[in-house]
Amino acid sequence: MTLVFSTINMKGGVGKTTLTVNLATCLVRDHQKRVLIVDLDSQISATLSVLSPQDFGKLRRGRRTLSYLIDKVIRPYIVRKFSTPDMILKSVCDLPGLDLLPGDIELYDEYIVAETLYKRTAEAADSQKFAEVWVQFEKKLMQSILEPIRDQYDYVLMDCAPGYNLLTRSAIVASDFYLLPARPEPLSLVGIQLLQQRIAKLKAQYDPTLTANLLGIVFILSGGLFSGRYYSQVMQRIKQDFEPNYLFDTTIPMDVNVAKAVDGFTPAVLSTPNSSGSRAFGKLTGEFLEKLLSVT
Numbered sequence: 576m577t578l579v580f581s582t583i584n585m586k587g588g589v590g591k592t593t594l595t596v597n598l599a600t601c602l603v604r605d606h607q608k609r610v611l612i613v614d615l616d617s618q619i620s621a622t623l624s625v626l627s628p629q630d631f632g633k634l635r636r637g638r639r640t641l642s643y644l645i646d647k648v649i650r651p652y653i654v655r656k657f658s659t660p661d662m663i664l665k666s667v668c669d670l671p672g673l674d675l676l677p678g679d680i681e682l683y684d685e686y687i688v689a690e691t692l693y694k695r696t697a698e699a700a701d702s703q704k705f706a707e708v709w710v711q712f713e714k715k716l717m718q719s720i721l722e723p724i725r726d727q728y729d730y731v732l733m734d735c736a737p738g739y740n741l742l743t744r745s746a747i748v749a750s751d752f753y754l755l756p757a758r759p760e761p762l763s764l765v766g767i768q769l770l771q772q773r774i775a776k777l778k779a780q781y782d783p784t785l786t787a788n789l790l791g792i793v794f795i796l797s798g799g800l801f802s803g804r805y806y807s808q809v810m811q812r813i814k815q816d817f818e819p820n821y822l823f824d825t826t827i828p829m830d831v832n833v834a835k836a837v838d839g840f841t842p843a844v845l846s847t848p849n850s851s852g853s854r855a856f857g858k859l860t861g862e863f864l865e866k867l868l869s870v871t
């Protein structure tokens with residue numbers, strides 16, 4: 576059975592993309608799983624973590640990115656040549672089993688989305704409200720994009736943009752679980768709680784059985800200011816606020832090899848497998864699989 580995950584945090588720069596690509600790579604390399612990375616962020620960081628800008632440029636010129644598939648859902652009346660399987664890049668980083676659905680710097684046009692949904696509302700016979708049409712669209716968007724390929728993978732990992740945009744909400748609805756990377760800092764705790772509240776609201780708005788549950792919070796250590804005694808105090812507060820099964824025991828240390836890996840368009844766990852960061856991602860992957868066994 577395929578399990579679908581979203582990596583989310585409203586805060587930027589906390590390590591969402593780094594976690595997504597390194598976890599995906601470890602699942603394939605160390606545990607022989609079939610994994611698809613989906614890049615839902617117009618910063619295309621996940622795409623460029625496994626693919627050079629030149630290769631991405633070629634895909635974009637050929638319209639072989641997620642943006643084509645999103646437009647297909649928004650404007651189904653346009654006849655199309657390609658569908659989801661045509662967009663997937665197989666064996667990225669020369670690793671059979673690791674596939675990518677590349678993102679794009681322009682994923683969708685908000686004006687076209689609003690216009691299309693407004694027209695749909697006006698044409699609906701049963702006087703549906705605009706808000707209802709919008710919710711239905713969000714619910715369907717990522718689910719319908721993943722539908723044709725989901726059986727081909729053990730895990731689909733979607734890397735979301737910071738904030739809480741349409742694609743993130745649609746990804747949450749299409750997911751079985753979400754992963755929450757965070758820095759152990761006071762404000763990031765507030766961010767986690769805000770996100771939890773929003774997801775609860777989303778569950779109430781959609782079908783509660785369809786929405787994702789938190790698999791766990793992964794702490795990416797900040798180093799510098801937030802280390803030593805102060806770090807221990809913050810971690811103590813976190814442990815009081817969250818049930819232990821929602822926290823991964825493995826934390827990811829700051830490691831310059833992890834940051835540098837993007838230069839080579841290869842995740843750190845492949846380029847520097849013995850660095851402290853890479854070893855932590857390996858350990859985290861084991862814990863990820865154990866957690867899944869206990870909740871599925």
Ligand SMILES: Nc1ncnc2c1ncn2[C@@H]1O[C@H](COP(=O)(O)OP(=O)(O)OP(=O)(O)O)[C@@H](O)[C@H]1O
Binds near residue numbers: 587589594736830852
């Ligand atoms: N363990 C680590 N050690 C060193 N650098 C790291 C580590 N994890 C992430 N980084 C670096 O921190 C920066 C932010 O990480 P990343 O892009 O994964 O965050 P993000 O949450 O996806 O950001 P955004 O919100 O912009 O999508 C990147 O430059 C990344 O290389």
Ligand SMILES: [Mg+2]
Binds near residue numbers: 620734736
């Ligand atoms: Mg990112």
